[in-house]
Amino acid sequence: TNTTHRSPYPRQTTPIPMAALRASREFDVVVFGATGFTGRKVARHLAKYAPQTRVALAGRSEDKLRAITEELPGNVGVIVADVFDDEQVADMASRTKCVASLAGPYAQLGLPIVRACVDNETDYCDLTGEAHFIRASADKFHAEAKSKGTRIVHCCGYDSVPSDIGALLCVNALDGDVAKIDYHAGKAKGGVSGGTIASAFGVLELPSNKIKALADPYYIADADGRGSGDSSELWGVRRTGMGMWAGPFVMAGINERVVRRSASLLKWPKSLRYHEHQLTGRGIKGLLGAIALTFSTAIGIAALAIPPLRKCIRNRFLPKQGEGPSEELCQNGHFVSTLLGESTDGRRRVKVTVKGKLDPGYAGTAVMIGEAAIALASSTPKPDAGGVLTPASALGTALSDRLNKEGTITFTVENK
Structure with a gap:
């Protein structure tokens, strides 16, 4: 009962x-x-x-x-x-x-x-x-x-267990001797809910000084173990260590900062470099996909920075709070991500693969x-x-x- x-x-x-x-x-x-x-x-x-x-x-x-x-x-x-x-x-x-x-x-x-x-x-x-x-x-x-x-x-x-636990597994496999970790988001299928959209739009409504503060790659790191020298999200087109092309990953903004907080709390090397990218494939098709992803992401961010346009997009095209993808999409969704870690001398490498059988979000x-x-x-x-x-x-x-x-x-x- x-x-x-x-x-x-x-x-x-x-x-x-x-x-x-x-x-x-x-x-x-x-x-x-x-x-x-x-x-x-x-x-x-x-x-x-x-x-x-x-x-x-x-x-x-x-x-x-x-x-x-x-x-x-x-x-x-x-x-x-x-x-x-x-x-x-x-x-x-x-x-x-x-x-x-x-x-x-x-x-x-x-x-x-x-x-x-x-x-x-x-x-x-x-x-x-x-x-x-x-x-x-x-x-x-x-x-x-x-x-x-x-x-x-x-x-x-999904933000940020695959990233954070994946990075931890990389560090452990390299016995703490880690110089860099790259997270590559692969193919994924899923939907978006109104609650997530409400949270994202809440960030866009912040005062300009707070938005500027968010750009600090160590914004949420613990002061005692804060690293130095790492950049914010790496934008643009790049060729990855997996032999694929990649562009910006939409969740890098929060995931990278969470991993850097873990690094500060767990006393990982302060020189650790951690970045996330979205894979777009191999060859010319992958290159064109990375270019398209980079430009579309930039255009989307620019559009959302305009308050009237942002309001129109949210009210007309996006789900309301409490709504989400269909049960069929949730059950038939999937994702795969790969993390590549490298030791400080470059001689040791580790690969962590994270797979999900359901809609990730x-x-x-x-x-x-x-x-x-x-x-x-x-x-x-x-x-x-x-x-x-x-x-x-x-x-x-x-x-x-x-x-x-x-x-x-x-x-x-x-x-x-």
């Missing part, structure tokens, strides 16, 4: 050993924003593939939440929590080991959830792709979360954050292992191991 849960536990305010605190929680994972497009997919993934995990769905509408639980097997809880109600949010955070937040745009809605999780020593993961939100989260909560051993883990979906992303949430809920970090983290710095190869075992998203490592 699905049940509604309301406030049986007070907000955590007294110090209790972490192991005892976590063991007493009513739920393992709470999916906040469960009525949204991706939230529903995360709920289904947890119910199907982790039936032993104690799950609750949270959001504003009890009726909508209950309708989703009726479609799921097992005893799934319902928690009514409005992001603008601090008491409801604190109550939600106090009753679970981990909150998986699917409620965006995160720059508008995310910080109260992070605040409640840090207050209650509750682990947290999300799907943000908003660098300015991550910067704000780190500035406000990194020190406190670290002192409490609470893990706040951003970017646990939604069905695949639901698997990634679902497995990240389970990994957080099923482990207790060391006292000094908390903070505002990345998938690689929080979960490491435990996440790739879980994903490989589940089978939808796989990572393979080859020494070259």
Whole structure:
């Protein structure tokens, strides 16, 4: 029987050993924003593939939440929590080991959830792709979360698990002696949801000084381990180490910065160069594709920089928040990406291949954050292992191991 849960536990305010605190929680994972497009997919993934995990769905509408639980097997809880109600949010955070937040745009809605999780020593993961939100989260909560051993883990979906965990596997295979890593996005099939579009357009609405700050390649890196000398995204046409042509990759802006935050937190070499590209193929066809991709990307960015045109494009041609691709497209989607790492002396190379059997942005992303949430809920970090983290710095190869075992998203490592 699905049940509604309301406030049986007070907000955590007294110090209790972490192991005892976590063991007493009513739920393992709470999916906040469960009525949204991706939230529903995360709920289904947890119910199907982790039936032993104690799950609750949270959001504003009890009726909508209950309708989703009726479609799921097992005893799934319902928690009514409005992001603008601090008491409801604190109550939600106090009753679970981990909150998986699917409620965006995160720059508008995310910080109260992070605040409640840090207050209650509750682990947290999300799907943000908003660098300015991550910067704000780190500035406000990194020190406190670290002192409490609470893990706040951003970017646990297609941005940026393949990039971040793939880079970690490259570094590990080279025993930390790494000079550069190149991420090559290959063929992919999938759709886009209104929530992602809302987040992207939120960045475009930022004041000019904040947009300028976002251009810093180390914008979200931790100050103690910040690298130096790496450039921002590499634009233009290039020939890759795979013998293919490539152009700019639309997700490089967030992925590269997440990997550089991992590098700063995990103390990878400060001279590490990390960049992402979109493969377009071999020969003349690949070259022409890279040229076309570069020009179309530049034109698109220029068009979106004009407020009236941006508004017209969003309202007339793009899905609304809560909408997303068809179930058929989600199930028939796929992606493949390849990371090439090289040692400082150039003598050792490693190849990491990341493959997904579902639409990467939604069905695949639901698997990634679902497995990240389970990994957080099923482990207790060391006292000094908390903070505002990345998938690689929080979960490491435990996440790739879980994903490989589940089978939808796989990572393979080859020494070259």
